[in-house]
Amino acid sequence: MLTNVNANAYILTKPWLEKVKALADVFRVYGIKVYLTARFSAPIEIGGLKTADPLNDSVQDWWKNKVKEIYELIPDFGGFLVKANSEGQPGPQNYHRTHADGANMLANALEPFNGIVMWRAFVYDQQSDDRFKQAYEEFQPLDGKFKQNVLVQVKNGPIDFQPREPFSPLFGAMKKTPVMMEFQLTQEYLGQGTHLVFEAPLFKEVLDADTWAKGKGSLVSRIVDGSLYNFSLNGIAGVANIGNDKNWTGHLFGQSNWYAFGRLAWDYTISSEAIANDWIRQTFTNDAGFIAATKKIMLTSHETLVNYMTPLGLHHIMGNGHHYGPAPWSNNLPRSDWNPVYYHKADSAGIGFDRTATGSNALAQYAPEVRKQFEDLNTCDEKYLLWFHHVNWKHKMKSGRSLWEELCYHYYKGVSDLRDMQQQWNALEKYIDAERFRQVKMLLVIQEQEAVWWRNACLLYFQTFSGMPIPDEQPDKTLEYYKKLNFPYAPGN
Amino acid sequence: MLTNVNANAYILTKPWLEKVKALADVFRVYGIKVYLTARFSAPIEIGGLKTADPLNDSVQDWWKNKVKEIYELIPDFGGFLVKANSEGQPGPQNYHRTHADGANMLANALEPFNGIVMWRAFVYDQQSDDRFKQAYEEFQPLDGKFKQNVLVQVKNGPIDFQPREPFSPLFGAMKKTPVMMEFQLTQEYLGQGTHLVFEAPLFKEVLDADTWAKGKGSLVSRIVDGSLYNFSLNGIAGVANIGNDKNWTGHLFGQSNWYAFGRLAWDYTISSEAIANDWIRQTFTNDAGFIAATKKIMLTSHETLVNYMTPLGLHHIMGNGHHYGPAPWSNNLPRSDWNPVYYHKADSAGIGFDRTATGSNALAQYAPEVRKQFEDLNTCDEKYLLWFHHVNWKHKMKSGRSLWEELCYHYYKGVSDLRDMQQQWNALEKYIDAERFRQVKMLLVIQEQEAVWWRNACLLYFQTFSGMPIPDEQPDKTLEYYKKLNFPYAPGN
Numbered sequence: 001m002l003t004n005v006n007a008n009a010y011i012l013t014k015p016w017l018e019k020v021k022a023l024a025d026v027f028r029v030y031g032i033k034v035y036l037t038a039r040f041s042a043p044i045e046i047g048g049l050k051t052a053d054p055l056n057d058s059v060q061d062w063w064k065n066k067v068k069e070i071y072e073l074i075p076d077f078g079g080f081l082v083k084a085n086s087e088g089q090p091g092p093q094n095y096h097r098t099h100a101d102g103a104n105m106l107a108n109a110l111e112p113f114n115g116i117v118m119w120r121a122f123v124y125d126q127q128s129d130d131r132f133k134q135a136y137e138e139f140q141p142l143d144g145k146f147k148q149n150v151l152v153q154v155k156n157g158p159i160d161f162q163p164r165e166p167f168s169p170l171f172g173a174m175k176k177t178p179v180m181m182e183f184q185l186t187q188e189y190l191g192q193g194t195h196l197v198f199e200a201p202l203f204k205e206v207l208d209a210d211t212w213a214k215g216k217g218s219l220v221s222r223i224v225d226g227s228l229y230n231f232s233l234n235g236i237a238g239v240a241n242i243g244n245d246k247n248w249t250g251h252l253f254g255q256s257n258w259y260a261f262g263r264l265a266w267d268y269t270i271s272s273e274a275i276a277n278d279w280i281r282q283t284f285t286n287d288a289g290f291i292a293a294t295k296k297i298m299l300t301s302h303e304t305l306v307n308y309m310t311p312l313g314l315h316h317i318m319g320n321g322h323h324y325g326p327a328p329w330s331n332n333l334p335r336s337d338w339n340p341v342y343y344h345k346a347d348s349a350g351i352g353f354d355r356t357a358t359g360s361n362a363l364a365q366y367a368p369e370v371r372k373q374f375e376d377l378n379t380c381d382e383k384y385l386l387w388f389h390h391v392n393w394k395h396k397m398k399s400g401r402s403l404w405e406e407l408c409y410h411y412y413k414g415v416s417d418l419r420d421m422q423q424q425w426n427a428l429e430k431y432i433d434a435e436r437f438r439q440v441k442m443l444l445v446i447q448e449q450e451a452v453w454w455r456n457a458c459l460l461y462f463q464t465f466s467g468m469p470i471p472d473e474q475p476d477k478t479l480e481y482y483k484k485l486n487f488p489y490a491p492g493n
Numbered sequence: 494m495l496t497n498v499n500a501n502a503y504i505l506t507k508p509w510l511e512k513v514k515a516l517a518d519v520f521r522v523y524g525i526k527v528y529l530t531a532r533f534s535a536p537i538e539i540g541g542l543k544t545a546d547p548l549n550d551s552v553q554d555w556w557k558n559k560v561k562e563i564y565e566l567i568p569d570f571g572g573f574l575v576k577a578n579s580e581g582q583p584g585p586q587n588y589h590r591t592h593a594d595g596a597n598m599l600a601n602a603l604e605p606f607n608g609i610v611m612w613r614a615f616v617y618d619q620q621s622d623d624r625f626k627q628a629y630e631e632f633q634p635l636d637g638k639f640k641q642n643v644l645v646q647v648k649n650g651p652i653d654f655q656p657r658e659p660f661s662p663l664f665g666a667m668k669k670t671p672v673m674m675e676f677q678l679t680q681e682y683l684g685q686g687t688h689l690v691f692e693a694p695l696f697k698e699v700l701d702a703d704t705w706a707k708g709k710g711s712l713v714s715r716i717v718d719g720s721l722y723n724f725s726l727n728g729i730a731g732v733a734n735i736g737n738d739k740n741w742t743g744h745l746f747g748q749s750n751w752y753a754f755g756r757l758a759w760d761y762t763i764s765s766e767a768i769a770n771d772w773i774r775q776t777f778t779n780d781a782g783f784i785a786a787t788k789k790i791m792l793t794s795h796e797t798l799v800n801y802m803t804p805l806g807l808h809h810i811m812g813n814g815h816h817y818g819p820a821p822w823s824n825n826l827p828r829s830d831w832n833p834v835y836y837h838k839a840d841s842a843g844i845g846f847d848r849t850a851t852g853s854n855a856l857a858q859y860a861p862e863v864r865k866q867f868e869d870l871n872t873c874d875e876k877y878l879l880w881f882h883h884v885n886w887k888h889k890m891k892s893g894r895s896l897w898e899e900l901c902y903h904y905y906k907g908v909s910d911l912r913d914m915q916q917q918w919n920a921l922e923k924y925i926d927a928e929r930f931r932q933v934k935m936l937l938v939i940q941e942q943e944a945v946w947w948r949n950a951c952l953l954y955f956q957t958f959s960g961m962p963i964p965d966e967q968p969d970k971t972l973e974y975y976k977k978l979n980f981p982y983a984p985g986n
Contacts, residue, residue, distance in 0.1 A: 010981055244737050488503055 001237075005083035005120065007039035009046045012066055021073040033078035035118075038106060040082065041090040042066075053095035054105035067109040079115035080106055081153070086123045093125070099138065100145035107147040116233065117150045118180060121170060122160075124337065130353075130360035131337040132158045136169050140365075144176040151235055153180040156206050158362075159343075161189055161239075162315040163306045166374070166384050167206050169365035171220045172213030178231040181207075181224045185241040185257045189323050190305060193250030195447045196421070196440070197305050198298035200260035200272035207268045212367035221268045236265050252440055255283065256298065272299060290431040297421050304421065308414025308451040312407060313352065313386035316343040317458065322490035325450065326457040329483060344386070346465045350393050350403065352386035363388060382406075393466040404466045411455040412472050418444075418451045457482035494730075498576035498613065500532035502539045505559055514566040526571035528611075531599060533575060534583035535559075546588035547598035560602040572608035573599055574646070579616045586618070592631065593638035600640040609726065610643045611673060614663060615653075617830065623846075623853035624830040625651045629662050633858075637669040644728055646673040649699050651855075652836075654682055654732075655808040656799045659867070659877050660699050662858035664713045665706030671724040674700075674717045678734040678750045682809075682816050683798060686743030688940045689914070689933070690798050691791035693753035693765035700761045705860035714761045729758050745933055748776065749791065765792060783924040790914050797914065801907025801944040805900060806845065806879035809836040810951065815983035818943065819950040822976060837879070839958040843886050843896065845879035856881060875899075886959040897959045904948040905965050911937075911944045950975035 002023060003011050010016055024034045043049040043062040053059055070077050084091025084102055092102030103119040110117060124134040139152060146152070152174060157165025161184040171179060183203055190197045207221040218228055226234030238261040242248045249255050256279045263275050276298045280291050309326070310317060317340040319327035331341045345353055355362040356375050363371045374380050374388045382398060385391060395403040422444045429437050456475035460482065463470065495516060496504050503509055517527045536542040536555045546552055563570050577584025577595055585595030596612040603610060617627040632645060639645070645667060650658025654677040664672060676696055683690045700714040711721055719727030731754040735741045742748050749772045756768050769791045773784050802819070803810060810833040812820035824834045838846055848855040849868050856864045867873050867881045875891060878884060890899040915937045922930050949968035953975065956963065 001035045001037065001081050003037045005037055005081060006087070006089060007037035007083065009039040009042035011036055012038070012042055012070075013046055014069075017070060017073055020070075024074045024077070028076065033076050034074065035078040035081055036070075038080035038082050039090070040084050040092070040094075040102060051095070052090065054092050054097050054101045055095070060105055060108065063106060063109040067113065067115065071113045071115075077113070077115060079110050079117055079149075081118040081120070082106065083120045083122065085125055086120065098142060098145070099123075100142045103150045104145075104147045107149045111147070111149055115149070117147075118153045118235065118237070119146075119150055120182070121152050121154045121168075122182075130355065130362050131342075132353075132355060132362040133360065133365060136173060136365045139170060140173045142177075143174045146177050149233065151178045151180045151233060153182050153235075153237060155182045156184075159316055163190055163302075163310050164202070164205075164313070164383060165315065166387055167209040167211065167220050169362075171223045172211030172218060172367060173365065175213070175229055178226055178229075178233050178235075179223055180235040180237055181220070182237040182239065183261060184239040185254075185261055186239050187241065187254070187257070188239075189318055190309075191447065191450070192324060193245075193254065194443055194450070195305060196251060196253045196297070196301055196444065197257075198253065198260070198272070198276060198301045199257040200264070200275050201299065201302045203260065203264055204268075204272055207264065210370070212369040216369075218367075225268070236261075238265075251443055252283075252436055253298070255279070284432050284436075287431055290428055293424050293428055297424055300417060301421065304414055304417040306414070307410045308418060308454045311410030311414070312382055312403075313384045313388070314344055314458075315387065316340060319487070319490075322487055324490045325485070325487065326454045326482070328458055328461050344462075345390060346462055348465055348467070350391045350395070351407075351462065351465065352390045353388070354390040355388045359390070393468060402468075404462075404468045405471060407462065408459060408470050408472060411459055415448070415451045415455050418448055422448055453482070494528045494530065494574050496530045498530055498574060499580070499582060500530035500576065502532040502535035504529055505531070505535055505563075506539055507562075510563060510566055513563075517567045517570070521569065526569050527567065528571040528574055529563075531573035531575050532583065533577050533585070533595060534587075544588070545583065547585050547590050547594045548588075553598055553601065556599060556602040560606065560608065564606045564608075570606070570608060572603050572610055572642075574611040574613070575599065576613045576615065578618055579613065591635060591638070592616075593635045596643045597638075597640045600642045604640070604642055608642070610640075611646045611728065611730070612639075612643055613675070614645050614647045615675075623848065623855050624835075625846075625848060625855040626853065626858060629666060629858045632663060633666045635670075636667045639670050642726065644671045644673045644726060646675050646728075646730060648675045649677075652809055656683055656795075656803050657695070657698075657806070657876060658808065659880055660702040660704065660713050662855075664716045665704030665711060665860060666858065668706070668722055671719055671722075671726050671728075672716055673728040673730055674713070675730040675732065676754060677732040678747075678754055679732050680734065680747070680750070681732075682811055683802075684940065684943070685817060686738075686747065687936055687943070688798060689744060689746045689790070689794055689937065690750075691746065691753070691765070691769060691794050692750040693757070693768050694792065694795045696753065696757055697761075697765055700757065703863070705862040709862075711860075718761070731758075744936055745776075745929055746791070748772075777925050777929075780924055783921055786917050786921055790917055793910060794914065797907055797910040799907070800903045801911065801947045804903030804907070805875055805896075806877045806881070807837055807951075808880065809833060812980070812983075815980055817983045818978070818980065819947045819975070821951055821954050837955075838883060839955055841958055841960070843884045843888070844900075844955065844958065845883045846881070847883040848881045852883070886961060895961075897955075897961045898964060900955065901952060901963050901965060904952055908941070908944045908948050911941055915941055946975070 002020060020034060020036065027034055041052045043052045043059050047062045049058055049062060051059060083089045084099065085093040092098060099119060103117050107117045121135045121139045123138055124131050128134045128137060154168050154170045155161065158168045159165060187197060209220050210216065211218045211220060214228060222228040224234060224236055226232060241254050241258055249258060259279045260275045263270055273295065276295045277291065280294050284290060317326060317328040319325050320330050320333055320338060328340045328344055331339045333339050336342045343353060344351055363375050374384060377389045377391065380388060391403050393402065393404045397403060397406040399406060401409060425440060425444055456477060459470055460475055460479040495513060513527060513529065520527055534545045536545045536552050540555045542551055542555060544552060576582045577592065578586040585591060592612060596610050600610045614628045614632045616631050617624050621627045621630060647661050647663045648654065651661045652658060680690060702713050703709065704711045704713060707721060715721040717727060717729055719725060734747050734751055742751060752772045753768045756763055766788065769788045770784060773787050777783060810819060810821040812818050813823050813826055813831060821833045821837055824832045826832050829835045836846060837844055856868055867877060870882045870884065873881060884896050886895065886897040888896040890896060892899060894902060918933060918937055949970060952963055953968055953972040
């Protein structure tokens with residue numbers, strides 16, 4: 001896919017299609033097809049029509065002719081990816097049509113050429129008491145209404161590429177529609193190009209999750225590969241993290257996420273450890289000492305990041321806009337579900353989003369067996385606790401600590417594990433070239449500072465609700481200091 | 494200078510100054526100082542003040558403290574470049590103060606540290622009947638009012654980096670103020686990263702021009718180097734053309750302009766041929782056959798571009814916004830002097846901007862000897878004819894042709910010389926590596942197509958006024974075709 005989901009219709013005009021053809025000619029020898037994002041309103045913007053209604057004959061003809069024009073240039077063109085009626089993008093709902101109407105109109109145009117449509121389920125325009133539920137609410141009722149050359153592409157997870165999310169309930173709920181997985185390699189919410197995070201454990205955790213859609217063993221991976229419901233058309237997407245940097249990804253270890261995605265796309269049974277092992281050897285050296293130490297860094301990095309950013313099921317408490325640093329206090333955007341306070345719901349009684357039957361009941365979107373794993377506060381995997389429950393600060397955790405103490409414990413553990421990671425890396429100087437060693441070392445210095453920032457900012461803020469002491473070294477800055485930080489040009493913004 | 498003249502105040506905040514310091518540390522070992530652009534309204538935007546009035550005590554103190562902060566980080570910081578009250582940038586005139594008031598306020602802050610201010614003269618806010626005259630009208634009366642550590646930086650030329658301009662009348666007119674030259678290496682109006690144009694002849698033509706400010710031999714170069722009026726503080730600026738491309742400049746030959754600027758900054762007596770010779774040998778090979786052919790390409794390239802874009806003194810007839818392709822018909826921007834029709838003034842009687850005493854009288858800004866060279870239609874160097882005269886289509890040129898025929902001759906010669914250049918390059922394959930050979934070859938294919946586009950679009954449009962036939966192969970497309978072309982994402986836009 002050459003273009004961004006926030007699409008621009010001009011890519012479908014002749015001068016740009018010639019560029020697409022040039023790229024297709026380059027990729028073809030590797031067996032790679034090119035795809036484009038289709039802006040739904042293109043018939044208006046570049047076609048001169050007055051409407052983009054998918055049931056309008058002129059619109060349908062426009063797309064048919066456009067597709068024909070593309071295939072004349074690129075005979076093996078793959079098809080379209082569409083973000084419709086989501087975050088300002090136009091779509092069929094502008095004409096009171098369904099997502100299926102929109103997807104099928106494009107699928108009709110592509111069908112004669114064996115092209116496909118990937119239609120994104122990341123929508124949250126509809127009014128709902130819980131953004132978690134919206135993709136399911138809009139798409140599950142359309143199951144069976146899509147043409148055979150349409151895939152529905154579902155983000156991991158139900159909210160938006162968080163450091164940890166439970167799998168989306170749409171996996172398993174669409175029995176007549178192939179559902180694609182959309183992972184994000186770019187680390188939008190995971191320290192972007194600055195933090196060292198090996199994402200294979202994150203991908204695996206989700207692919208290995210059991211949806212119970214057809215009984216035990218209905219893994220997300222088996223929905224993604226089409227085997228559970230027998231779809232020969234299937235797919236997996238990764239929002240790419242490659243750019244203009246000489247090393248492609250900015251952070252050298254960002255390459256390992258691009259690599260892990262590629263490996264898992266072909267074989268999701270391979271372990272994170274095996275992937276790390278191969279990547280290290282292909283990237284640095286076959287020296288056993290270096291491999292062992294670096295593998296340890298990589299395999300613990302994701303859990304470490306979750307600990308210093310969003311432990312115990314916290315999510316979306318990043319600063320608005322840049323999605324980089326902590327801003328759990330933030331509450332200044334017009335839509336409530338764009339604000340961190342919507343997601344953590346901290347108050348004097350406790351913290352977390354009640355998604356059980358006493359709350360938004362998002363859990364009802366899962367199979368009963370999955371629901372059961374999450375619905376009881378006392379048996380719910382603590383990794384997901386605050387995703388599904390509003391929990392009292394004094395609630396006793398499995399460790400014996402109170403929730404507040406446990407929260408402190410995780411934030412402090414995140415920072416201290418990160419410091420261990422730093423020490424481990426700094427001992428590896430003798431194994432590799434100075435340039436790469438130093439670049440990673442310097443980024444880890446920044447990552448350590450920012451882990452402290454995350455820990456202090458979040459705990460000082462949540463402390464205003466819990467009213468309980470931090471049982472460890474005290475933050476050296478005040479909450480006001482952290483709230484006043486301002487990042488007009490934060491990385492990635 | 495690390496930052497753009499369209500400045501952002503944030504560069505002067507701590508997190509960004511730390512980045513500036515890092516670069517200063519890198520450059521220092523090469524004897525290079527770093528400078529920053531100063532946004533005049535920074536005291537408001539990042540200082541929390543209510544005004545940026547240069548005569549206000551708090552504003553002056555704010556700049557003094559800011560400068561002190563910078564020098565604590567960067568002891569050899571060079572100083573500020575300022576674009577004020579120009580194209581939307583804030584400046585002292587917002588407070589009814591002069592450019593000198595603004596420049597001197599910053600110069601006061603920098604003086605204790607031996608820092609300097611470079612204050613740009615590219616202004617055209619004032620109402621005037623001719624944009625050509627405005628920089629002179631605003632700045633010449635301020636001569637003598639600037640502090641000793643202020644330089645006034647004057648664009649080449651009086652309008653805006655055109656393929657050919659007469660030198661700015663400010664050179665020679667400021668006797669008590671050091672005046673810097675600002676060249677543009679980026680080829681904003683010269684085919685940007687696509688056209689092969691060696692700019693040394695352009696730079697030399699201007700540096701060698703005689704202002705007659707202190708009699709014969711008062712060359713622009715002697716004002717720029719400070720020798721004419723005895724300024725030890727002097728300077729020359731080049732708007733850099735280096736970017737993210739692997740070869741730095743996109744077009745390989747763009748490197749030669751960066752190189753030519755550097756050579757001429759140290760020694761403006763060196764010939765264009767000598768510069769081309771050295772660059773070719775350092776860049777490609779010492780083979781005499783390659784050097785001779787490539788030198789010929791380079792040395793004719795500027796005149797060729799002038800011929801197919803803006804011959805005989807035409808200027809600013811590029812499309813608004815992108816400044817890339819031809820749009821002499823364009824007349825849709827709110828300010829008249831942003832539109833091509835303002836500059837060529839073609840009508841049934843003739844074409845060109847009358848800047849003599851019967852017109853805007855911009856010529857009065859030059860020394861009498863210079864004025865004399867330009868003011869008579871019959872003796873004016875035809876290179877500058879339409880810069881200074883509105884000339885009848887039937888006017889007899891030195892060649893014996895009518896103006897219309899001469900215009901056609903130049904446009905057609907531009908294209909045919911470009912085709913010769915292509916053939917010359919295509920014969921050089923055996924001398925150099927395939928990658929660089931092919932890249933230049935492919936860009937010349939585009940350049941040839943665009944030279945034809947320039948020629949056809951301009952002549953078909955001007956023909957609607959002259960009513961005379963094109964005495965050569967006829968354009969294969971209509972004027973309407975060229976007018977309808979639309980470039981929402983033109984290079985450089």
